[in-house]
Amino acid sequence: MYAIVEIAGQQFKVAKDQKVYVHRLQGEEGSKVTFDNVLLTDDNGKVSIGAPAIEGASVTAQILSHLKGDKVIVFKKKRRKGYRKKNGHRQSLSEIQIESITASGAKKTAKKAAPKKEAKAEVTVEVPKKEVKKATPKKATKADDxxxxxxxxxxxxxxxxxxxxxxxxxxxxxxxxxxxxxxxxxxxxxxxxxxxxxxxxxxxxxxxxxxxxxxxxxxxxxx
Incomplete structure (x- = not known):
């Protein structure tokens, strides 16, 4: 049985007891992690495809160690500008081992909704409107010659x-x-x-x- 699962923004095809290097995870070495964004499972030819994820499916793994990947050289150059820049980068990784793949039945932990506050009873008070007297327009004074x-x-x-x-x-x-x-x-x-x-x-x-x-x-x- 294998599954395609999303881990730390990347998709991996994993099987039980397989070791995988993924982007650095927050857990400590030796702790267990569960990934519930499973996109596809294959159980002896029985394929299930999610839309986009399979509801109830999950992958459980154990963090073996935290390490850094091989150094990658990043070199930038601009012609006729005299611009050259060289940097090195080592990606932080975590080595995990797949322990189990569950095709269905896993329950996602739902966040408890905060209790709603009781709405206060609104009291409507009618304020009497003041009568506005319309100003009498002044008659225009006829100009003399x-x-x-x-x-x-x-x-x-x-x-x-x-x-x-x-x-x-x-x-x-x-x-x-x-x-x-x-x-x-x-x-x-x-x-x-x-x-x-x-x-x-x-x-x-x-x-x-x-x-x-x-x-x-x-x-x-x-x-």
């Missing part, structure tokens, strides 16, 4: 709008000095003294009075 004010052109109107002055009412509430600061970056000599007065007339819808006042002005300055 500030260019109707004597002395204000497109550039100044745009500058005032960036500062938040978009209506005649906004301009009427502004001080002339403050307006001058806002439009300081606009080229030209701009007199803002009459702009709040003109804006107030426009905001009140007094267009005739505004026209009479503007007839007296030249660039915002009285003629």
């Amino acid at each position: 500030l260019k109707k004010i004597e002395g204000i052109g497109p550039k100044i109107a745009s500058t005032l709008a960036e500062a938040g002055i978009v209506t005649f009412a906004d301009l009427a509430k502004s001080e002339p000095a403050k307006i001058s600061e806002i439009i300081a970056g606009v080229r030209g000599n701009h007199v803002t003294d009459t702009w709040p007065t003109q804006a107030q007339l426009a905001a009140d819808g007094k267009w005739d009075e505004l026209n009479e006042l503007q007839d007296k002005l030249d660039g915002g300055v009285e003629k």
